[in-house]
Amino acid sequence: MKSLQALLAAIVIQSPTMSSLSVPILQLDASQAILELPTLKAPAGLPVPNSTHSFWINTPGANPLAKEGSEGDLTLDADVCIIGAGITGVSAAYHLAKQLGARDDDDAPTVKAVILEARDFCSGATGRNGGHLTPVVFSHFSDRAKTYGTEEAKKIYALEHYTADELLKIIEAQGLQTIVDLVASDHIGLLVTEKEVQDAKVDFDAAESAGVNVNDVTWLSKAEVKQTYGASYPAWKHAGHNLWPLKLVTQLYHLTQKLSPRKFQLHLHTNTPVTSISPSTSVTTSTNSRRWSLATPRGAVQCSYVLHATNAYASHLLPHMHGPTGIIPTRGQVMALRAAAPTAEITTASWGANQGFEYWFPRPAVHGGESENPLIILGGGREASGPDFETYVTDDSVVREEVGKGLREFLPGLFPGKYEKGREPEMEWASIRCFPRLVGPVLISNGNETIADDFKGQYISAGYTGHGMPRAFACAEAVVGMITAEMAGETWNPPNWLPRHFLTTERV
Template identity: 30%
Template sequence: MDIRARLPVSLPHPNHTTSYWQSPLDGSLADFLSAETVPGDIVDTVVIGSGITGAGVAWNLLQQEKKREGGVVMLEARQTCSSATGRNGGHTKAASYRTFPSHAQTLGLPLAVKIARFEYANIQALHTFAAEHNIECEARSCDTVDVIYDQKQWEECVNAVEMIRRGFVEPGDEKGVGRYTLWSAEEAKTAFLVGGIGMDGESVKGAVSYEAGSIHASKFVYGVLKLCLGDGSMRLFTNTPATKIEKAADNACWAVHTPRGIIRARRVVLATNAYTSFLCDKFHGSIVPLRGQVTAQRPGSNMPPSGLQNTYSFIYNGGYEYMTPRPGSIPDIIIGGGLAKSTDQGLGEYGTTDDSSLNSSISVYLGGAAKTYFGDETWGKDDEQGRVKQEWTGIMGYTPDGFPFVGEVPDIEGMWIAAAFQGHGMVLAWESARALVGLMGREDVSNWFPSPFIVTEERIGRRFEGRRS
C-alpha cells in the first residue's frame, strides 16, 4: 500500500470515460471561457477545481467579498465539474452510524457527535440551497437502507445504532441525524424488495434505514456556477489546467501557470481533491487517489415502474456497493463499488489518476449486482437493450486518518485547501467549503466545524494504510 500511495499524481486525464451524469453535457457551461487568455491584472483569489467544493468556495467568497479588488477566477483542467463530483453515484448519504463508534473512541463523544451533526447539516444545506435557488438537479430527500449480509457487521450495526441514539439527546436530533430504524432479515426482504442473498450467496442478516437523499450533482454544480457567473463577479476558465503554482518574483502574490497565461493572485484555493499533490508536493502520499467504478443499469421488467423509493447500500464482509435509483421518468439504477471484488482486492485502484479506462473484473461484478441483490423474481427479465446502460470511473481522494484537509496549508501563507473527501464529498464538501471561506476571513467556525478536519503538519505527515470507510 505504501508504494501505491506514493505513486506520482498527474493532472486529470484528458480522455476520461464518459460519466452518465454528463451525458449529455450542459452546452452553455461545459467548455465555458470567460476570455481566451487569463487576466493580466492581479486577482484576489484563484480557485482551482470546478466541482462541488470549488463551486461552494466561489459562492461563499462572492457573498462575502464582492468588493475585494480583482474578484474570483476559477480554473478547471477539463470540462466543468468533470471530476469526482460529476462522476459519483448521486447519494447524499452520511451513514454516520458506521463511523460514530470509532470516532467516539478515538476523538471522544463530543467530537463524534459534532462530526455526525456536520454530515447531517451538510445534506440539509445542499438540498435547501437547491430549493431556494430553483436549481433543477433532481434533489430529493428520502430514506436510505443499508442491507447487511455479514453477521459480524450486522451486530456492529445494531450496537452502533444504539450508541448513536444515546449520543444524540438534544430535541430534534432524534428526527434527523439520530433517526434510525432496524429491520430483521424478513422485514428487510419485504420492505425493500431484496431477494435474500448477496453476490457470494450470503443471506441477509438485517437492515437499517435512515434519512438521506439523492441529487444530480453535475446539475447542482452547474446551477451554482451560473449564479456565480451571473453578475460577472467570477471568471471561469475550463480546459485550463493549473500546471504550476509558485510565488511571484516580487513575493507579493502567487503566480499560477496555465496554458492560457500566468495569473497573479493574492490567494490560491486548492479544490483539487485527489489531484492536489500535482500542484503541492507537500500532500504527496497524504492525499491518495483511489479509482472508483460506477454503472447505470436499466431496471428489470418486474421492478416498480415508478422507480424505487429508497436509496441503498449492500454491505458484506470486506466491502459494499451503493445504489441510487434515479427519480422521476427515468427509472435507471446507478450502482457502484465492487472494489473488494476485483482481482487484487482493489489494491491496483489506489494511486491511479487514470479515469480513462475500466477495471474488467469490477465491470463483470457490477454487471450482475443489481439483479442478484433483488433476486430473479423481483428483477424479472432484463431490458431488451441490455442491463448495463453506461459505465465509467472516477478518482476520489483519501487521507491517512479518514478526514478531509480544510484550511490554510501549513507554512505556505495564502495557499488554502479543501480536499480529500474520502468518497463522501456529497456529505462533506459543501459545508467544508463554507468553513474554508470563514477561515480565510479569520472567522471562528469551531462551534460547528469539526476540528479533526483542519489541515495540520502532523496530519499531513501520517502514513496512509488504506481507506477507513
C-alpha cells in the same frame, strides 16, 4: 498508528460466503489498512484528457458550462485563484460571494476571483459520482469515537447534516428541485453479513448514548426487507436524498453570479490546467504585489490567495501532500443499469450495502410513469479489483473488468427477478475520489516544526473520504472563512460543526 505487521495481516481478501453477493465481503479493514501504508507511487498527475463518459456529464445538454472560458483572453490577475471546478471549487466561489457581500461597504476593495479547471466544468469526481446526498446518521460512530474522541466524532455527523441541510435549503429557496432531479426518499443500509448487523447495533447504541439524533432510524427484519424490496437481508433505514450532482454545481455557479455583490468579480476558465505554482514576481499596484504565479498552458495567472480544490489530484501541485499524511487518490467505478422491473416494484429508495462499498438508487422515471423500468446508478466494486483496492490510481479513462463484473452481477444476485442476469449497463465510467480529508492552510513540516510561510496564502479543501456531497459545501465555507478573515486581518474562528481533526493545522 497500527504496526505494519498488523496492517498487512488485515489485508486478506475474503470471498463471499453468501451466495447472492458477487463481490468480496468484509473488506473495510483491509482497505483502510492500505491507506496507512507508505507509498512508493508517484504523486498524482494532471487529470487525464480522455476520461470515460459518465451519465451525469455525457447525457446531451447536461453540462452547459463544459467549455466556459476555455478560449479567448485568460484572466491574468486575481485576488483569489480557485483550482478545480467540482463541488468544492464552485462552493468556495459561492461562499466568497456571500461572505464578501456580508462585509461589503464603500471602502471595501473589489475582490476578483478566478476558477481554473483542467478539463470541462465539473468533470472530476463530482461529475462522475454516485449521486447520493445523504448524511451519515450513526454508521462508524464507535470507531470514530475511539479514534477522535466522542465530541470530535459527533462533529462529523453534525458537518454532514449541516451541509446537506444548507444545500437542500438553497435548492428549495431557488425552486431547483426539478432542475437538479432531487429525490427525497428512504436510504437503506442492507446488512449482508452477521458482522455488519453487530457493528450497526454497536454504532447505533454508541451514537445514541453520545446524544446523536438517531430518531429517524428504523430497523427492518430480513422478512420485511424481502417482502417490500425483494432482498433477503436485514437492514436499517432513514431519510436520504439523491440528485444530479453536476446540475446542482451548475446551478450553484449561476447563483453565485446572481448574488455576487457589486465588489466581487468571478471568472471561470475551463480546460485550463494549472501545471505549477511559483512565487510571483509581478507587482500589480504600487502598494500591492501578488504572492503566487500559477502556470497554465494559456499563460500565468498572478494571485494572492490560492485554494486547491483539486481533490484526488492535489498532490500534483503539492507533492509533499502525497500519501498517508496527505491525500490518497483511489479509483471508483459507477454504472447506469436498467432494472428489469418497474419503479412501482423497485421503489424510489436509495441503498448502501457491504459496509458501504456498493451504493445505488433508481433515477426518477423519465416519463413519470410507475410502470417504467428505472435506470439504476450503481457504484462500488473496487474491493473486487485485487489487494490494492485501486489505491493511488488517478486514471479515469479506463474501467476495470473485474470491478465491472462484480457490479453487473451484484443487483441480480441481491434482488432475484428484479434485475436481469447478463444485462449490459447503458453506461459505465471511472471516477477518482480521495482519502482522508484536509481543510485549511497548506502547511509543510521540516520534521520538527510546521512551516506555514512557504505556502502563505495557499489553502486546501479536499478528501472527504469519498463522501463529499454532504461535506464539500460546508468545508468550502470554512476554508473561505479563513481566506476572508486573513484578507480583513481578523482571526478565523472554526464553526461548531467543523471537526477539528479535518484541519490541516491539526495534522502536520
